[in-house]
Amino acid sequence: MVNVLDIVEDEYIHPGTRMCAGCAMALIYRFALKALGPKTILTVPASCLTVLHGMQGFCTTKLSVLHTPFATTGAAASGIVSSLEEKGLADEICVVAFAGDGGTTDIGIQALSGAAERGTNFIYACYDNEAYMNTGVQRSGSTPLGAFTATTPGGKTRPKKNMPKILEAHGIPYVATANGSYIFDLYEKFQKARDIKGTKYIHILSACPPGWGYDPKDTIKIGRLATETGFWPLYEVFNGKFILSKPSKKHLDASNRKPIEEYLIAQKRFKDIKQQDIDNYNSFIEAQWNEIKRRLENQ
Amino acid sequence: MTDLKKDYQKILASVQKPVIGEAGKTGTWSRLKPVIDLEKCIPAKSGKFSCFNCWLYCPETVVSREIPPKINLEYCKGCGICMEECPVKAISMEEVKYE
Numbered sequence: 001m002v003n004v005l006d007i008v009e010d011e012y013i014h015p016g017t018r019m020c021a022g023c024a025m026a027l028i029y030r031f032a033l034k035a036l037g038p039k040t041i042l043t044v045p046a047s048c049l050t051v052l053h054g055m056q057g058f059c060t061t062k063l064s065v066l067h068t069p070f071a072t073t074g075a076a077a078s079g080i081v082s083s084l085e086e087k088g089l090a091d092e093i094c095v096v097a098f099a100g101d102g103g104t105t106d107i108g109i110q111a112l113s114g115a116a117e118r119g120t121n122f123i124y125a126c127y128d129n130e131a132y133m134n135t136g137v138q139r140s141g142s143t144p145l146g147a148f149t150a151t152t153p154g155g156k157t158r159p160k161k162n163m164p165k166i167l168e169a170h171g172i173p174y175v176a177t178a179n180g181s182y183i184f185d186l187y188e189k190f191q192k193a194r195d196i197k198g199t200k201y202i203h204i205l206s207a208c209p210p211g212w213g214y215d216p217k218d219t220i221k222i223g224r225l226a227t228e229t230g231f232w233p234l235y236e237v238f239n240g241k242f243i244l245s246k247p248s249k250k251h252l253d254a255s256n257r258k259p260i261e262e263y264l265i266a267q268k269r270f271k272d273i274k275q276q277d278i279d280n281y282n283s284f285i286e287a288q289w290n291e292i293k294r295r296l297e298n299q
Numbered sequence: 300m301t302d303l304k305k306d307y308q309k310i311l312a313s314v315q316k317p318v319i320g321e322a323g324k325t326g327t328w329s330r331l332k333p334v335i336d337l338e339k340c341i342p343a344k345s346g347k348f349s350c351f352n353c354w355l356y357c358p359e360t361v362v363s364r365e366i367p368p369k370i371n372l373e374y375c376k377g378c379g380i381c382m383e384e385c386p387v388k389a390i391s392m393e394e395v396k397y398e
Contacts, residue, residue: 058317219378
C-alpha cells in the first residue's frame with residue numbers, strides 16, 4: 001500500500017480550473033495523472049472533464065489532450081495507439097481515455113467495446129458521477145435506482161448499469177473499480193494498469209456536490225459511504241483472477257457494512273425514495289456480495 | 300500541397316497553452332477560506348513529513364506538501380474538504396482578506 005510520501009509531488013493540473021468547488025472528479029483526475037506520469041497522451045470526449053480543460057487557446061493540464069466527439073473516445077484512443085505504434089513509441093507512451101459515465105455507458109459504449117475487442121493497448125477510465133452532470137443532471141445508464149434527475153423527477157425506476165461486468169465479458173486483462181475517496185487505492189490501480197499490456201478499464205465512482213445534492217465539504221465522506229455500505233465494492237479482475245481491494249475486504253462480513261439508508265439520506269437526490277426501493281437496494285447489495293464471495297471461493 | 304497541409308494543421312491541431320487560473324482567480328468564488336491552526340497541525344507540530352490529508356484531498360491543487368502546509372488562497376474555491384478531512388480539526392473556515 002502506498003502512503004502519502006510515496007505519491008509524486010509533481011502536479012499535472014494547474015490551479016484555477018472551472019470545476020465546481022468540491023468536485024471529486026478533479027481529485028480523481030489529479031491523482032490518476034500523478035500515477036501515470038508525464039509520458040501520457042489523454043483523449044477526452046464531451047464531459048465535465050472538457051470543462052476542466054478550459055476554453056480554446058488555453059489548457060489546465062500539462063499533458064497532451066485530444067478532445068473528441070462524444071461517441072468516439074475508444075476509436076480516438078485506437079487511432080492514437082496506432083500512430084504511436086507506427087512511430088515506434090507505443091511502449092514508451094501510455095494512452096488514456098478519460099470519459100464520464102454518459103460517454104461510457106450510453107453514448108460511447110460501441111467505440112469502447114470495439115476498442116476492447118481489438119485489444120487496443122490503452123487505459124479507459126470512466127469517472128462515474130451517475131448522471132449527465134455537465135448538461136444539467138439528466139438521467140444516464142449509470143444513474144442508480146430511485147435517484148432524482150432532471151429527466152426522472154419521481155426517481156429513476158431502473159437500476160444502475162453494471163459497466164465493469166460488461167467490460168469483463170470482453171475478456172480484457174484488467175478491469176477495476178475505484179472510488180475518489182480512496183486515493184491510495186486509486187493511485188495503485190492506475191500504476192498497475194499502466195504496466196499491463198492490452199485494454200485496461202477502470203470505473204471510478206465520483207461524488208458530485210450539485211448533482212447529488214450535498215454540501216461540497218462532504219465529498220470524501222459521501223464517496224466513502226458508498227463503499228462502506230457495500231453499494232460500491234472495490235475490486236480488480238486481473239487476467240481473470242478476482243481480487244478484492246483492501247478498503248472493501250472487511251465488508252465481506254455483512255455486519256461490517258453500514259446501512260444503505262445512511263448513504264441515501266445524506267443526498268438530496270434520494271429525498272423522495274420509497275421503502276420499496278430501499279428494500280431493492282438491500283437485496284441488490286446482498287446479491288452483489290454473495291457473488292463476490294462465490295467468485296473468491298471458486299478460483 | 301504543402302500549403303494545404305499547413306492549413307489543415309492550423310484547423311485540426313489548435314495548440315492550447317497550459318495556464319494557471321484558466322477560469323480566472325477562483326479564490327473569489329467563496330467568502331470562507333481555510334485557515335490552518337499550526338498548534339494543532341500534525342506536520343507543523345511534530346516537524347515530520349506525515350499526515351498531509353489537506354494536500355491529499357484537495358481537488359484544486361492549492362495546498363502544498365511542506366512543513367507547515369501552505370494554502371494558495373488566490374485559487375482556493377473554499378469547498379471545505381480539507382477542514383472535514385483534517386484528523387485533528389486544525390483547519391477552520393474563516394473570512395480572510397487576501398491580496
